[in-house]
Amino acid sequence: MRAIVPIKQILDPTGFAVHRRLERIFINREDYIINPNDKNALEETLRLKDAHGVEVIALSLGEPRVDDALREALAMGADQAFLLTDEAFAEADAAAAALILAKAIEKIGDYDLILTGQRAMDTGASQIGPRLAEYLGLPQVLEVREVSGLSNGKLRAKRNWKGGYAEVEVGLPVLLSIAPQANEARYPHGARIMNAYREWEISTWGLADLGLAEEELSPLIGLRRKAFPPERTFGELITGAPGEAAKELAQLLREVGSWKLESGG
Amino acid sequence: MDLEYWELLTGEAIEEEEIVCRDIWVVAEVKDGALTPISLEMVGKARELAAALGAYVQSVLLGEGLESLAQELIHRGANGVYLADDPRLVEYHLETYAEILSGLFQAKKPEIILFGATELGQELAPRLAQRLGTGLISDCLDLSIDETERVLLATHPVYGGEYFHVSTFLGAKPQIATVRPGAFRLPFADEYGSGEMEKIAVNLEGIEGKVKVLSVSTGEAQPQVPLSKARVVVAGGRGLGDAEGFALVEELAEALGGQVAGSRGALDEGWIGQERQVGLSDVTVKPDLYIACGIWGDVHHYFAMQEAKFVVAINKNPEAPIFKVADIGIVSDPKEIIPLLLSELRAG
Ligand SMILES: Cc1cc2nc3c(=O)[nH]c(=O)nc-3n(C[C@H](O)[C@H](O)[C@H](O)COP(=O)(O)OP(=O)(O)OC[C@H]3O[C@@H](n4cnc5c(N)ncnc54)[C@H](O)[C@@H]3O)c2cc1C
Numbered sequence: 001m002r003a004i005v006p007i008k009q010i011l012d013p014t015g016f017a018v019h020r021r022l023e024r025i026f027i028n029r030e031d032y033i034i035n036p037n038d039k040n041a042l043e044e045t046l047r048l049k050d051a052h053g054v055e056v057i058a059l060s061l062g063e064p065r066v067d068d069a070l071r072e073a074l075a076m077g078a079d080q081a082f083l084l085t086d087e088a089f090a091e092a093d094a095a096a097a098a099l100i101l102a103k104a105i106e107k108i109g110d111y112d113l114i115l116t117g118q119r120a121m122d123t124g125a126s127q128i129g130p131r132l133a134e135y136l137g138l139p140q141v142l143e144v145r146e147v148s149g150l151s152n153g154k155l156r157a158k159r160n161w162k163g164g165y166a167e168v169e170v171g172l173p174v175l176l177s178i179a180p181q182a183n184e185a186r187y188p189h190g191a192r193i194m195n196a197y198r199e200w201e202i203s204t205w206g207l208a209d210l211g212l213a214e215e216e217l218s219p220l221i222g223l224r225r226k227a228f229p230p231e232r233t234f235g236e237l238i239t240g241a242p243g244e245a246a247k248e249l250a251q252l253l254r255e256v257g258s259w260k261l262e263s264g265g
Numbered sequence: 266m267d268l269e270y271w272e273l274l275t276g277e278a279i280e281e282e283e284i285v286c287r288d289i290w291v292v293a294e295v296k297d298g299a300l301t302p303i304s305l306e307m308v309g310k311a312r313e314l315a316a317a318l319g320a321y322v323q324s325v326l327l328g329e330g331l332e333s334l335a336q337e338l339i340h341r342g343a344n345g346v347y348l349a350d351d352p353r354l355v356e357y358h359l360e361t362y363a364e365i366l367s368g369l370f371q372a373k374k375p376e377i378i379l380f381g382a383t384e385l386g387q388e389l390a391p392r393l394a395q396r397l398g399t400g401l402i403s404d405c406l407d408l409s410i411d412e413t414e415r416v417l418l419a420t421h422p423v424y425g426g427e428y429f430h431v432s433t434f435l436g437a438k439p440q441i442a443t444v445r446p447g448a449f450r451l452p453f454a455d456e457y458g459s460g461e462m463e464k465i466a467v468n469l470e471g472i473e474g475k476v477k478v479l480s481v482s483t484g485e486a487q488p489q490v491p492l493s494k495a496r497v498v499v500a501g502g503r504g505l506g507d508a509e510g511f512a513l514v515e516e517l518a519e520a521l522g523g524q525v526a527g528s529r530g531a532l533d534e535g536w537i538g539q540e541r542q543v544g545l546s547d548v549t550v551k552p553d554l555y556i557a558c559g560i561w562g563d564v565h566h567y568f569a570m571q572e573a574k575f576v577v578a579i580n581k582n583p584e585a586p587i588f589k590v591a592d593i594g595i596v597s598d599p600k601e602i603i604p605l606l607l608s609e610l611r612a613g
């Protein structure tokens with residue numbers, strides 16, 4: 001059985017600071033990481049490898065540096081990796097990215113499962129998974145907390161649903177998006193890290209390899225500008241002994257509030 | 266616009282390409298027999314957008330026995346409601362819902378379609394955007410119309426809300442957006458508001474749900490008033506130390522007639538469930554009064570409560586960033602302050 005895991009490399013958010021008043025983003029350290037939630041998708045897939053011998057293929061669309069993310073995936077336990085990179089991919093929006101990934105998935109072929117993250121931290125979009133499923137004509141199960149069974153061409157999963165869970169069953173092939181709460185992703189294996197750079201070949205595919213034409217990737221969505229949340233003004237501190245402070249606060253709440261204060265209880 | 270009527274008037278048949286995309290569509294959601302608040306919030310916002318476009322607000326409902334809900338959508342501002350009334354639609358299945366909606370949208374050619382950024386919206390909106398070959402902007406916190414170009418502008422969080430992108434559509438129609446619950450106010454109900462209801466033919470031949478639901482279990486108790494609507498929210502964080510400390514937050518919330526919420530810290534400690542975690546990916550609140558007890562106040566938390574009208578912070582660490590966003594701050598242990606505050610409040 002074969003599972004394909006699309007992973008995204010993103011700018012490490014701990015390396016930049018947002019200055020609201022200046023409306024600017026200061027990049028202190030330009031590091032790139034695997035979208036944390038995609039590690040959950042990879043982990044869930046690696047568990048299927050451990051339990052059922054599923055072959056795990058990692059796939060990433062991005063700049064050539066995305067190679068690092070794929071080698072990390074290999075070090076974690078993926079069996080093969082594909083890098084989708086081309087100057088023509090640079091402006092890809094969700095629709096274009098889904099098309100590129102879908103073409104690559106078709107080219108890899110013979111898959112039973114596709115596992116994506118529930119959402120990429122940078123875009124927050126939760127679009128790529130369902131778009132892929134629609135393009136490939138697959139059923140989808142989103143926000144999966146646990147893949148609880150895999151047998152006879154059927155998969156069982158527990159997904160977030162209406163504040164609780166639903167246990168569902170679906171035939172293969174299927175696309176799953178994995179919730180961040182699903183698991184703790186494993187660390188890359190020491191020996192495999194060394195091998196990741198020495199032994200593994202990562203195939204790279206561009207526009208022509210995927211049989212795509214540049215016009216097919218025209219973006220549907222464009223960025224107008226960035227916006228920043230307003231800075232809040234500093235408030236007042238109540239100092240003094242706890243008893244006094246509580247008294248003052250109670251008084252303030254009565255003055256400020258149009259809310260109903262219930263006595264007793 | 267009724268195209269047949271147009272054809273009658275002008276005597277000319279309209280070519281497929283010439284059909285202009287018009288109207289703003291809201292995909293309403295039903296839960297436990299009632300419309301979800303986000304459905305109504307979207308209708309309210311759609312009215313504003315429709316005024317800028319000179320368009321109508323249409324809504325669509327899927328399920329069974331939906332007339333009274335359709336009436337409510339009309340009272341809240343929808344000009345028309347399409348009903349897909351069929352027992353096969355009572356249970357949600359992606360395949361059937363997507364079939365009905367894509368058929369409807371292909372026939373009616375909306376200019377804009379709004380879904381809630383809910384489980385249902387996240388299931389359906391990207392699949393329909395893909396099927397209709399169009400763009401989608403997810404999880405919008407604000408929407409407006411650029412009138413010179415007649416396109417939708419959407420503000421949505423990036424990096425979990427560190428900042429926002431204002432994005433727009435580059436031509437393809439319909440323009441689809443999912444809208445964050447609680448981002449817009451509920452529109453007033455106007456009992457005299459009128460509009461049209463139309464049943465649509467439900468043809469699901471050969472279409473069936475591919476995901477079988479074996480069992481559903483409810484999660485932790487849901488807040489009685491949705492947190493996003495609560496006027497008073499008392500939230501606790503790890504600074505309360507233990508479950509006993511957190512119980513003080515519950516007591517204060519009760520005394521103030523408010524709702525209990527918490528930070529990630531409180532969630533991690535198991536004092537609250539996810540449905541009470543204040544955060545951009547969980548619950549955005551905009552109460553009149555927000556009391557943060559033992560909460561550090563990182564951006565992740567702050568973004569989700571920044572629209573609170575009045576913020577009180579109680580934290581023993583004067584460095585806590587929550588003080589920067591508080592109208593009133595008390596640098597003290599909340600476990601000491603809350604009992605004192607309660608007795609002051611009760612003393613009247
Ligand atoms: C990607 C991402 C998304 C996130 N999303 C959210 C979100 O949506 N909502 C959210 O709330 N957070 C979110 N967080 C976490 C957020 O950054 C903070 O870590 C979290 O809000 C802190 O919770 P807290 O204030 O309860 O706890 P803390 O920061 O741990 O502590 C609060 C206060 O209590 C004190 N304190 C800590 N431990 C104790 C103790 N044992 N006894 C007594 N005092 C103590 C501290 O000094 C501090 O003043 C997110 C983080 C990441 C990385």
Ligand SMILES: Nc1ncnc2c1ncn2[C@@H]1O[C@H](COP(=O)(O)O)[C@@H](O)[C@H]1O
Pocket residue numbers: 005006007008009035037038041059060061062094097101115116117118119120121123124125126127128129
């Ligand atoms: N450039 C990319 N390369 C590979 N996978 C991606 C890429 N972008 C998104 N994905 C996958 O799609 C999921 C959802 O992304 P998004 O729709 O942007 O929230 C991610 O968690 C990844 O699994």
